[in-house]
Amino acid sequence: MKTQSSFAKSVDSGKLYLVPTPIGNLDDMTFRAIKTLKAVDLIAAEDTRHTQQLLNHFEIENKKISFHEHNTQERIPLLVDKLKNGENIAQVSDAGMPSISDPGKELVRACIDADIPVIPLPGANAGLTALIASGLAPQPFYFYGFLKRKKNEQIDELKNLNHLKSTFIIYESPYRLKKTLSNMCEVLGNSRQAVVCRELTKKFEEFNRGKLSELLNWATENTPRGEFLIIVDGNSEDVNDNENDTFLTKMSINEQVDYFISKDMKTNDAIKKVAKMHGVKKQEIYNLYHQI
Known part of the structure; x- marks a missing residue:
């Protein structure tokens, strides 16, 4: 067992701060997140160009380094060495909480193994933001994230999710939304209640609530644009x-x-x-x- 005292003065190494960024509306950036990004020695960003826009908005001038899914193994030893030498690093993704559907968990694990404090900051999260406005039961809930792309693999995943009594949360691309809703109708049934959310916190934020068959019709008749989530009601059937x-x-x-x-x-x-x-x-x- 390991115990982390996040703010103990006896710690010699630097600290890894996991800093959430807005999922759309820049006003959702917290005071603590801004203060942390200004105070650290280095910002590890999923896309440095995207993060630079955020930093410019809040007049943050700290150094950045790219840290994404394609350079994870290369970057982790470098970042861990910097932390061991006493540097504080903030890790950010393009939007929302680091590590959820973005790079980060590997760096967190490496820091834990090296006894480097990992300090999470609270902030914007698309899944919970959508859930509380969905009208479906907010607890218990199950966060799944992105489904696999191939139909047969996605069907298998949905069959497993069909067992859940709890509300579950799916992230989806606008390009795959129609196919995913079609597969959901096939596995979960046309009448299952669900909510399709798009562009959360942004100007064109929208919630479409109804049966899966109705949501599939909506996706078929319209051209889905933006970032999507699907919140699905749990299986209320008492099924073996x-x-x-x-x-x-x-x-x-x-x-x-x-x-x-x-x-x-x-x-x-x-x-x-x-x-x-x-x-x-x-x-x-x-x-x-x-x-x-």
């Missing part, structure tokens, strides 16, 4: 884990109904359950099952 396994999804509609009947469920209840799984009206499954 085995009932969502891959073997069940490979069954035909009739086989699914028969499966639930084999679990001592009445035929009409089994039909209703399968209808809810697929996000369709009970009558559709009833007609298919009874070959009407």
Whole structure:
């Protein structure tokens, strides 16, 4: 076990400060974040050009060094050596909290292993900002971040997320939003409640609330622009884990109904359950099952 006393005077090394930056509106920068960026010896930035715009706005003139996903292994030994020599470093991403969906966790781990204090500052976070305005249950919640891009991998991820009773948070690109919503309809059902948020804290901030099928229609009829989040309601069904396994999804509609009947469920209840799984009206499954 290791104990970190963040502000102990006996620490000889420098400190790594994790400094959040605004996700859009520059007024969301905290006084402490500005003070810290002015006080440190070096700022490790995901994109130095992007960070320079922020620094210019707040008249911060400290030195910068690039630290992003493509130079992580090269930069970490250099930054750790500087910290060991007593320099204080602030690490920032392009927007929001460092390490969440941006580089940073590897540097944090290296500092912890080297007994260098890691000091987090509170600040802007897109996931929580969207969650509290979504209208869906804010707790418990599950932050997932970005889904994988390939359809089969994304489908597998969504099947796992379908087990969750809690609200969950997804980040998504405007270019993949429609495909992701389509996959969500396929796995989670058309009727699952969700919220698509875009451009949080910015001029064109927007919340679209409704069923996944309605949100897919919106994404199809419009041209999504900006940074997106999808907040999805948890699975309220009292479903056995085995009932969502891959073997069940490979069954035909009739086989699914028969499966639930084999679990001592009445035929009409089994039909209703399968209808809810697929996000369709009970009558559709009833007609298919009874070959009407």
